[in-house]
Structures are given as structure tokens and as C-alpha cells.
Amino acid sequence: LAKTTQPISMDSYEGQEVNITCSHNNIATNDYITWYQQFPSQGPRFIIQGYKTKVTNEVASLFIPADRKSSTLSLPRVSLSDTAVYYCLVGDIGTGGFKTIFGAGTRLFVKA
Amino acid sequence: GEEVAQTPKHLVRGEGQKAKLYCAPIKGHSYVFWYQQVLKNEFKFLISFQNENVFDETGMPKERFSAKCLPNSPCSLEIQATKLEDSAVYFCASSPNNEQFFGPGTRLTVL
Numbered sequence: 001l002a003k004t005t006q007p008i009s010m011d012s013y014e015g016q017e018v019n020i021t022c023s024h025n026n027i028a029t030n031d032y033i034t035w036y037q038q039f040p041s042q043g044p045r046f047i048i049q050g051y052k053t054k055v056t057n058e059v060a061s062l063f064i065p066a067d068r069k070s071s072t073l074s075l076p077r078v079s080l081s082d083t084a085v086y087y088c089l090v091g092d093i094g095t096g097g098f099k100t101i102f103g104a105g106t107r108l109f110v111k112a
Numbered sequence: 113g114e115e116v117a118q119t120p121k122h123l124v125r126g127e128g129q130k131a132k133l134y135c136a137p138i139k140g141h142s143y144v145f146w147y148q149q150v151l152k153n154e155f156k157f158l159i160s161f162q163n164e165n166v167f168d169e170t171g172m173p174k175e176r177f178s179a180k181c182l183p184n185s186p187c188s189l190e191i192q193a194t195k196l197e198d199s200a201v202y203f204c205a206s207s208p209n210n211e212q213f214f215g216p217g218t219r220l221t222v223l
Contacts, residue, residue, distance in 0.1 A: 032210045043203050043214030093210055104153045
């Protein structure tokens with residue numbers, strides 16, 4: 001099972017770009033990389049998912065190097081409402097990968 | 113759009129009592145997952161279903177925990193004889209593929 005490692009916390013200011021990196025050295029061939037956002041008293045919310053290279057959607061970008069042993073979530077121009085915990089999850093439903101625990105996540109605090 | 117529904121929102125039980133949590137997955141999603149989130153934010157996987165069949169139950173403390181996902185009924189997670197350490201938020205997620213959609217969670221407090 002792939003285990004993920006993320007920084008425990010990060011601080012940023014409104015309007016800045018934030019990059020959160022996740023290490024997953026034991027990622028398997030079939031595993032996808034998925035990032036979730038969680039606010040207090042809510043369930044995690046899907047942000048972005050990728051397999052390799054770069055993925056971009058309306059809220060974030062995900063950079064995955066060729067060896068796939070890490071990934072970086074990029075949040076452009078963060079606002080106060082982006083203060084949350086961000087989780088990196090590596091797995092594949094077909095191979096039972098989602099028994100992998102999320103880990104403690106990265107607590108992002110955006111300041112005015 | 114549709115959302116995963118979980119009931120109740122809060123549940124308080126005395127130690128040794130039974131607790132039953134419910135989850136209505138999004139229609140059309142084949143997979144259902146149950147996770148336990150404790151104070152340090154870490155999620156512990158409990159069990160997953162593919163339709164009504166158990167897909168992976170390696171995270172379940174089987175002596176007290178059980179779960180079902182029957183056709184045309186909400187999925188359920190039941191804890192017999194709750195213990196203090198069962199106090200946590202229990203999340204259900206449903207998925208059509210590798211993207212999981214989470215419910216709002218049920219906060220269980222065991223006194």
C-alpha cells in the first residue's frame with residue numbers, strides 16, 4: 001500500500017500561489033493521485049486527480065513528475081476561504097488501494 | 113447535484129450500548145466506503161462495498177463492527193457494545209471509479 005507524506009501545516013497570504021507537495025515513494029503502477037480539501041465539520045471534497053504529468057481544472061493544478069514518487073498541488077491566488085486541511089491520497093479502487101489512510105493532511109492557513 | 117447523505121448527524125451512546133449509522137450513496141455509484149476520523153485528522157479505512165458485496169473489510173474490528181449495503185436501502189455501519197475509543201466522526205463515501213464523494217459524517221460520542 002502506498003503511504004503518503006505531506007507537510008503538517010503551511011501559512012500563506014491572500015492572493016499568493018500555494019504549492020503543497022506529497023511524497024508517495026511506493027506508488028503502484030495502477031495508482032491514481034487524488035487531492036481532497038476538508039473544512040471543519042465537513043466531509044472531504046474532491047479537488048483534482050491525476051495519473052502522470054500535469055492536470056489542471058478550474059480550482060487547481062496537479063504536477064506529477066515522471067517517476068510519480070511525488071505530486072504537487074498548486075492553488076493559484078488563494079483566498080481566506082481556502083483555509084482548510086488538504087489530503088493527498090494514492091490508490092486504485094480495482095486493486096483495493098483505497099484502504100490507504102489519508103494521513104494527517106496539510107493544514108493550510110491563509111492570512112489577510 | 114446529488115450528494116451522499118449520512119444520518120444521524122450526531123449520536124451519543126453510553127459505553128456498551130449499540131450504535132447504528134446510515135449512509136445513502138449517490139445513485140449509480142458502485143462503491144461505498146466507510147472511514148473513521150479521529151482527533152488527529154487521520155482517516156482510518158474500515159470497509160468498502162462493491163454494490164451489495166463486501167469489497168474489502170480488512171479495516172474492520174470484526175468483533176464489534178458490522179456493515180451492510182443492501183439493495184434499495186441505505187448502507188449501515190453498526191457498532192455493538194461501543195467503547196470510549198469508538199468516539200470519532202464516521203464518514204461514508206461513494207464512488208463510481210477512483211473519485212470518492214464524501215458525506216457530511218456522523219459524529220459518534222461514547223460516554
